[in-house]
Amino acid sequence: MYIHIPFCKQACHYCDFHFSTSVKKKPEMVEAICKELLLRKDEIKDEVETIYFGGGTPSLLSAEELEQIFEVIFNNYKIAETPEITLEANPDDLTEEKIKMLATSPVNRLSIGVQSFFEQDLKLMNRAHNAEEALESIKLAKQQFNNISIDLIYGIPGMSNERWKENLKIALELGVPHISSYALTVEPKTALKSMIEKGKIAPVEEELAKEQYEIMIEELASAGFDNYEFSNFGKPGYFSRNNTAYWFGKPYLGIGPSAHSFDGFHRKWNVSNNTLYIKALQKGEIPAEVEKLSVSDRYNELVMTRLRTKWGIAVDEVERSFGIKYKDYLLREAAKLIQDGMLEWNDSRLQVSKKGKFLSDGIAAELFWVEE
Numbered sequence: 183m184y185i186h187i188p189f190c191k192q193a194c195h196y197c198d199f200h201f202s203t204s205v206k207k208k209p210e211m212v213e214a215i216c217k218e219l220l221l222r223k224d225e226i227k228d229e230v231e232t233i234y235f236g237g238g239t240p241s242l243l244s245a246e247e248l249e250q251i252f253e254v255i256f257n258n259y260k261i262a263e264t265p266e267i268t269l270e271a272n273p274d275d276l277t278e279e280k281i282k283m284l285a286t287s288p289v290n291r292l293s294i295g296v297q298s299f300f301e302q303d304l305k306l307m308n309r310a311h312n313a314e315e316a317l318e319s320i321k322l323a324k325q326q327f328n329n330i331s332i333d334l335i336y337g338i339p340g341m342s343n344e345r346w347k348e349n350l351k352i353a354l355e356l357g358v359p360h361i362s363s364y365a366l367t368v369e370p371k372t373a374l375k376s377m378i379e380k381g382k383i384a385p386v387e388e389e390l391a392k393e394q395y396e397i398m399i400e401e402l403a404s405a406g407f408d409n410y411e412f413s414n415f416g417k418p419g420y421f422s423r424n425n426t427a428y429w430f431g432k433p434y435l436g437i438g439p440s441a442h443s444f445d446g447f448h449r450k451w452n453v454s455n456n457t458l459y460i461k462a463l464q465k466g467e468i469p470a471e472v473e474k475l476s477v478s479d480r481y482n483e484l485v486m487t488r489l490r491t492k493w494g495i496a497v498d499e500v501e502r503s504f505g506i507k508y509k510d511y512l513l514r515e516a517a518k519l520i521q522d523g524m525l526e527w528n529d530s531r532l533q534v535s536k537k538g539k540f541l542s543d544g545i546a547a548e549l550f551w552v553e554e
């Protein structure tokens with residue numbers, strides 16, 4: 183289960199997620215989220231294994247608001263005995279009091295949006311927290327939680343490889359068991375894009391991002407982290423169960439504005455507008471669009487997501503799920519990439535090689551089924 187909390191204190195320059203910087207409608211939003219949870223309770227037949235509060239900034243929820251949402255979930259859904267319940271939090275929200283409140287709630291995993299431990303990087307990205315808060319929030323969180331993940335961004339204009347190494351060193355010294363790390367990407371209609379276009383910020387260099395990705399792979403591997411998905415690194419026992427389920431194509435229910443849902447055959451996405459979302463739910467309607475995925479859509483998604491994981495693509499699963507036609511197609515297309523050293527076999531699984539790693543999205547595209 184994914185719950186989108188669409189509010190942020192300020193807009194990070196690179197962000198193209200759905201959020202509003204006005205929290206005026208937070209109480210109505212929480213009401214609407216609870217209503218959606220109620221209306222859609224029959225969509226999940228099985229036990230809920232994981233709950234993920236993402237955003238936006240879920241750490242902006244008060245104790246009462248969080249309780250309100252949990253009450254609806256626990257009273258209306260079958261929850262697994264030991265669910266993973268993650269809440270994304272920004273360092274500036276993680277006061278001692280807030281962390282204690284979260285520790286007494288059902289939340290058992292924190293994902294902290296650190297991004298960098300350096301002031302220059304945080305300023306350039308317009309993050310709401312400073313370097314000291316980044317450090318302090320993790321130290322405080324560790325007193326109450328052991329399942330902690332942090333986000334770090336590489337490829338930031340002006341961030342040298344030395345500073346990137348220092349970021350990784352600090353993260354390792356703090357002893358977090360999970361790190362998610364993404365290259366800074368310049369999305370359309372973001373402040374970052376317009377600042378680069380106006381020459382106020384140096385452009386993002388792909389070559390530098392690649393170097394920093396390689397540094398991270400090496401540093402984190404020698405510290406005992408498993409790079410189980412392209413952007414995710416975990417100590418044994420600390421892989422994100424929520425994200426792993428998503429990469430393995432398990433159904434999920436997405437609640438809140440802009441949230442996506444997947445039932446195995448259809449993709450549904452809620453409207454990305456807080457006012458429209460709240461108004462619809464007040465009338466008992468769910469403002470969503472639905473798309474039925476074709477067999478080739480589902481095959482392409484499997485290729486895309488699995489290739490990014492350390493488990494790769496199980497060829498027998500492709501045959502079981504989509505038929506021999508797709509398996510033969512996959513083997514034919516993969517042959518060229520194996521020859522070029524981009525893909526390799528591990529038992530009956532196709533995985534990206536070390537050489538192909540940074541190019542895994544492009545490699546996946548080569549294996550896609552394109553309808554005539």
Ligand code: SF4
Nearest residue numbers: 190193194197237238
């Ligand atoms: S806090 Fe997260 S969701 Fe909000 S603007 Fe920044 S990156 Fe986007």
